[in-house]
Amino acid sequence: xxxxxxxxxxxxxxxxxxxRWVLGEDKAVASIWGQFVTQxxxxxxxxxxxKRLLNALVPNKQAGKYVHETQxxxxxxxANLQIQKPVFEVAKNERPIKTKALTFPAxxxxxxxxxxxxxxxxxxxxxxxxxxxxNSTYETAYGQTQKINLPDGSVxxxxxxxxxxxxxxxxxxxxxEVWLDGEAFFEVQKxxxxxxxxxxxxxxxxxxxxxxxxxxxxxxxxxxxxxxVVLNEGRVKLNIKGKDTPTQIVEMLPNEMVEISNNQVSxxxxxxxxxxxxxxxxxxxVFESTPLAEVAKKIEDVYGLKVTFQDTxxxxxxxxxxxxxKNEQLFFDVLSTxxxxxxxxxxxxxxxVFSRKTK
Numbered sequence: 001x002x003x004x005x006x007x008x009x010x011x012x013x014x015x016x017x018x019x020r021w022v023l024g025e026d027k028a029v030a031s032i033w034g035q036f037v038t039q040x041x042x043x044x045x046x047x048x049x050x051k052r053l054l055n056a057l058v059p060n061k062q063a064g065k066y067v068h069e070t071q072x073x074x075x076x077x078x079a080n081l082q083i084q085k086p087v088f089e090v091a092k093n094e095r096p097i098k099t100k101a102l103t104f105p106a107x108x109x110x111x112x113x114x115x116x117x118x119x120x121x122x123x124x125x126x127x128x129x130x131x132x133x134x135n136s137t138y139e140t141a142y143g144q145t146q147k148i149n150l151p152d153g154s155v156x157x158x159x160x161x162x163x164x165x166x167x168x169x170x171x172x173x174x175x176x177e178v179w180l181d182g183e184a185f186f187e188v189q190k191x192x193x194x195x196x197x198x199x200x201x202x203x204x205x206x207x208x209x210x211x212x213x214x215x216x217x218x219x220x221x222x223x224x225x226x227x228x229v230v231l232n233e234g235r236v237k238l239n240i241k242g243k244d245t246p247t248q249i250v251e252m253l254p255n256e257m258v259e260i261s262n263n264q265v266s267x268x269x270x271x272x273x274x275x276x277x278x279x280x281x282x283x284x285x286v287f288e289s290t291p292l293a294e295v296a297k298k299i300e301d302v303y304g305l306k307v308t309f310q311d312t313x314x315x316x317x318x319x320x321x322x323x324x325x326k327n328e329q330l331f332f333d334v335l336s337t338x339x340x341x342x343x344x345x346x347x348x349x350x351x352x353v354f355s356r357k358t359k
Contacts, residue, residue, distance in 0.1 A: 161182055177203045188218075280302070
């Protein structure tokens, strides 16, 4: 499976094994791809994009048009071939020229194959064009955040190492939908439905969880096949879609957090202090008796650095305080001083080591 590490969205879409997995045509490959996603979470964004593209490709009406045209063309060739007869010319007083006749079935297979390829490529080009040209994609690198103003007046703050896809236009009266991989804070404006009574929904798609709101402020964290939603104000409805279980609907109130495990089956809901989970928006981390194991996850998410504890007992120790996180070096300097520990960064391995100071 290592070859897939270099794959882009279009490569996954064209891969036969990937297609069978997404379309549910081969149970044998399901476990293989499941292991790949678990082992290489950095490919999750491209895999999700490829899955959405494939799922849109199969049932779309335009694809049906190509299938219909292909079948009609094949039928026409079959009719023509049935009335044709092989022609052999023999020169007078000369031996017949040995000619390798192409049988009708072989000819038909070649023609049909060519037509299928032609129309399939046309259909794929149609959907690729519509998918990528009809959407705007926003991406942030490690240590970077970005504020995005949406067409409806809503504002999204995208955290480090995150990806957001937004349609260039939303159909009048239809739900406002966006797709998130990573973390983002949403400030959603209420929008009246001009054609019907009520308000237009705003939906954030993340992994197998859809966050549905009308107008509110909330944070969505979607990494490592886990999702966490924190609600600052308003109301939120979550649609948790399991692979083999019915969709679960969970409603949230302000100052609540819902965490969905990677199997999309179980979830937890609890009361929290929202600033502990949304302070990154102000480019600072707020810790309150936070275990260093949780701090390590934030460091990996924001700076792309894996934390190693020289003494494993350190991971359960806690920290309380506010540390600026815009500048990576400043963050580690303050963290080191606050905890009275040594923090060593290994650039080559993209790793930082937490160790106790020797006396």
